[in-house]
Amino acid sequence: MPNKSIPNRGWHFLQIPGPSNTPERVLRAMGQPTLDHRGPEFGVLSKRILGGLKKIFQTDDHVIVYPSSGTGAWEAALVNLFSPGDKVLAYETGYFAVLWKTLAEKIGLEVEWIESDWRQGVNAQAIEDRLKKDSHKKIKGIMIVHNETSSGITSNVKAVRDAIDHVHHPALLLVDVVSSLGTTPFYQKDWGVDVAICASQKGLMMPPGLGFNSLNEKAREQAKQINKHQSYWQWEKIIEMNDTGYFPYTPASGLFYGLDESLNMIFEEGLDSLTERHRRLASACRVACEAWGLENQCLNPKEYSDSTTALIIPQGHNADDLRATILKEYNMSLGSGLGKLKSKVFRIGHLGDFNELMLMATLSGVEMGMELAKIPFQKGGVQAAIKYITDHNR
Ligand SMILES: *Cc1c(COP(=O)(O)O)cnc(C)c1O
Numbered sequence: 001m002p003n004k005s006i007p008n009r010g011w012h013f014l015q016i017p018g019p020s021n022t023p024e025r026v027l028r029a030m031g032q033p034t035l036d037h038r039g040p041e042f043g044v045l046s047k048r049i050l051g052g053l054k055k056i057f058q059t060d061d062h063v064i065v066y067p068s069s070g071t072g073a074w075e076a077a078l079v080n081l082f083s084p085g086d087k088v089l090a091y092e093t094g095y096f097a098v099l100w101k102t103l104a105e106k107i108g109l110e111v112e113w114i115e116s117d118w119r120q121g122v123n124a125q126a127i128e129d130r131l132k133k134d135s136h137k138k139i140k141g142i143m144i145v146h147n148e149t150s151s152g153i154t155s156n157v158k159a160v161r162d163a164i165d166h167v168h169h170p171a172l173l174l175v176d177v178v179s180s181l182g183t184t185p186f187y188q189k190d191w192g193v194d195v196a197i198c199a200s201q202k203g204l205m206m207p208p209g210l211g212f213n214s215l216n217e218k219a220r221e222q223a224k225q226i227n228k229h230q231s232y233w234q235w236e237k238i239i240e241m242n243d244t245g246y247f248p249y250t251p252a253s254g255l256f257y258g259l260d261e262s263l264n265m266i267f268e269e270g271l272d273s274l275t276e277r278h279r280r281l282a283s284a285c286r287v288a289c290e291a292w293g294l295e296n297q298c299l300n301p302k303e304y305s306d307s308t309t310a311l312i313i314p315q316g317h318n319a320d321d322l323r324a325t326i327l328k329e330y331n332m333s334l335g336s337g338l339g340k341l342k343s344k345v346f347r348i349g350h351l352g353d354f355n356e357l358m359l360m361a362t363l364s365g366v367e368m369g370m371e372l373a374k375i376p377f378q379k380g381g382v383q384a385a386i387k388y389i390t391d392h393n394r
Contacts, residue, residue, distance in 0.1 A: 008331035019208050020202055020352035020353065029257045037251055049256055053263070057196055062239050064213040064242075076233035080226070086109055088111055088171075089114070089139050090111050093120075093153055097176075100176060121153050121154060128164075139169070140171055141174055142173050144174070146175050147183070149308050152310035153303050154306070158191045177198050179203065180307065183275070184203075198212040204259070205353050207258070275306070282306040282350050287388040292377040294312065294377060297345055306351075319336070320342075325369050325373045332362065335348070363382050
């Protein structure tokens with residue numbers, strides 16, 4: 001009898017849609033002694049990082065780095081811009097959109113919610129129609145999630161900007177780019193995004209621990225009107241101190257070493273090649289899923305996410321059982337269904353430090369796991385992905 005309690009050897013495959021795999025180079029960079037965060041070396045490091053981040057967000061304005069998760073960065077954006085009682089408009093694309101909306105309500109904002117079924121992206125026309133009716137311009141902000149990680153859906157941010165401009169509405173556009181930055185094309189300045197919210201653990205290939213707000217001058221001015229009190233999240237104080245490379249409180253300086261290296265890696269590859277790689281690997285993944293006959297949670301092929309694929313488990317089967325089988329037998333973690341998708345959906349993360357053979361191993365693990373878990377599917381997904389990859393070589 002084989003001993004089932006023997007630990008797995010070889011790599012653990014972390015194919016959840018974030019935290020993503022941290023490359024060796026980044027891990028090594030973080031294994032350095034702690035820096036004096038008021039010393040000369042740190043100022044140089046943080047100025048280089050802040051400059052690099054601007055290039056990734058594609059903005060000339062201000063990027064704020066917090067020691068926080070993405071949730072903290074969500075809250076930061078809202079408390080800097082709005083006061084309790086202010087009205088914002090938010091759009092339901094999935095679990096993360098719901099969490100952000102709930103947070104906004106908890107801090108006292110009045111959230112108008114455009115409901116949807118978690119199977120399609122933001123409908124810009126619906127936003128335009130709502131704004132058109134807001135003749136007194138009560139709506140102060142619009143909150144959308146660029147890549148909805150729970151449902152594998154990427155929304156058209158530019159279309160939302162155009163919709164706002166079309167009706168000449170002054171509301172600020174706030175976009176969650178937590179799982180799109182560093183995976184999917186995003187142009188903050190060109191798309192007129194007033195505040196982009198991000199975190200370190202997805203496309204930026206870092207461990208969790210850093211949250212980001214990237215804001216333009218319009219957002220900064222609005223925050224100056226609102227935020228009369230000092231707080232941990234307050235942008236203005238941080239922007240002023242960042243000019244010299246320092247922070248008002250202790251930054252997560254150990255993570256800065258890692259972020260510096262992950263930015264190096266991103267610029268070595270180039271943002272265009274990076275998004276093209278994500279597109280190619282995600283497309284190969286989807287070819288496999290189609291061959292298996294599994295249904296994609298995202299209904300519109302134009303909105304398929306290049307960082308995550310969310311798949312619906314066939315009726316009468318449980319996605320969490322499948323994930324447990326794959327973890328136990330093949331030492332691979334896949335993403336669970338979140339919120340109302342629990343047990344109904346499993347998610348394949350294909351973002352960050354990821355390549356062809358990692359994709360093929362991931363798909364093999366899924367195909368073998370489905371066989372073991374007796375999920376009804378058509379064989380040949382892995383073969384179909386091989387063909388896609390070799391037909392679409394770089
Ligand atoms: C991961 C993620 C977040 C951030 O969540 P934290 O757990 O607080 O870091 C926010 N939005 C989206 C779309 C995400 O994928």
